Amino acid sequence: MTLPGRGGRSRRCPCFGGHPRCQRWMLYQLSKAGKLCVPAMNVNDSVTKQKFDNLYCCRESILDGLKRTTDVMFGGKQVVVCGYGEVGKGCCAALKALGAIVYVTEIDPICALQACMDGFRVVKLSEVIRQVDVVITCTGNKNVVTREHLDRMKNSCIVCNMGHSNTEIDVTSLRTPELTWERVRSQVDHVIWPDGKRVVLLAEGRLLNLSCSTVPTFVLSITATTQALALIELYNAPEGRYKQDVYLLPKKMDEYVASLHLPSFDAHLTELTDDQAKYLGLNKNGPFKPNYYRSVLAGCCWGHRFPLGAL
């Protein structure tokens, strides 16, 4: 994105949000190689973006997407969610609340332990693939659901992706002569095996919520505010504050994004007393947390916050 700079200069301010795993990776690689020619702000990893776009938005839109496409009833259904990051946590919380039996797959022991503590069985996909009614991928990875998994699924199993692009489910492997594809409604395909078994594939493996449901304007507002503030910060920063590197949005701005959205809940913030501010070593106006601080994700789902260092 190009902005007119102060004093007539032109300044490039790359800034990204949405589903930018590749762009983020690319920018960090460029920075590492010393080839980044402008400062960049990694908006994707700011807390407000992560929480709202990934966790809270997906917590709602997973149900919306599944309902609109399949009208499935969730109570008692066995669901496996691949990946217990922000998106996975949101999906699991929503499905659990509706009475689904939720399994989680993970590669990271910390996220796996969080899933255990939140009451989910952590399994390998191959252990449950024959019995589950719904498979949801949220890993940001590729080929998490393979043709072998798809071959072993039971009749009417629903398969969908909430994670990265269209890489998580190996959809290409289903384009073989022995399998028949039947479009039953928009964004819903039945893939039919020679013995009559059907797998219900949603949005051809693309992001379910972006393809089949809506994104609440509240979430868009938070993401857009974060991006706008990142651009303003890069634009207004005095010469030398940012070098040709990738930065996280300053914590104070993250807090500002959140504070701008509090009035819609009629939420009233407690103000630190001078004595308390001194005791905690904080400025009364923030930032209230160090830049490295990340809310514990699962706790956040249920409205609690713990400092990372307390884990």
Ligand SMILES: NC(=O)c1ccc[n+]([C@@H]2O[C@H](COP(=O)([O-])OP(=O)(O)OC[C@H]3O[C@@H](n4cnc5c(N)ncnc54)[C@H](O)[C@@H]3O)[C@@H](O)[C@H]2O)c1
């Ligand atoms: N659908 C949406 O609206 C939406 C919103 C935000 C982000 N996303 C995308 O969703 C993906 C996940 O986002 P996130 O914030 O949860 O990321 P994250 O990194 O917090 O979580 C991904 C999790 O998947 C795990 N994982 C990786 N490979 C795995 C595998 N083979 N099997 C099991 N688990 C595996 C990782 O250990 C990690 O815990 C990203 O690609 C992101 O771009 C989608």
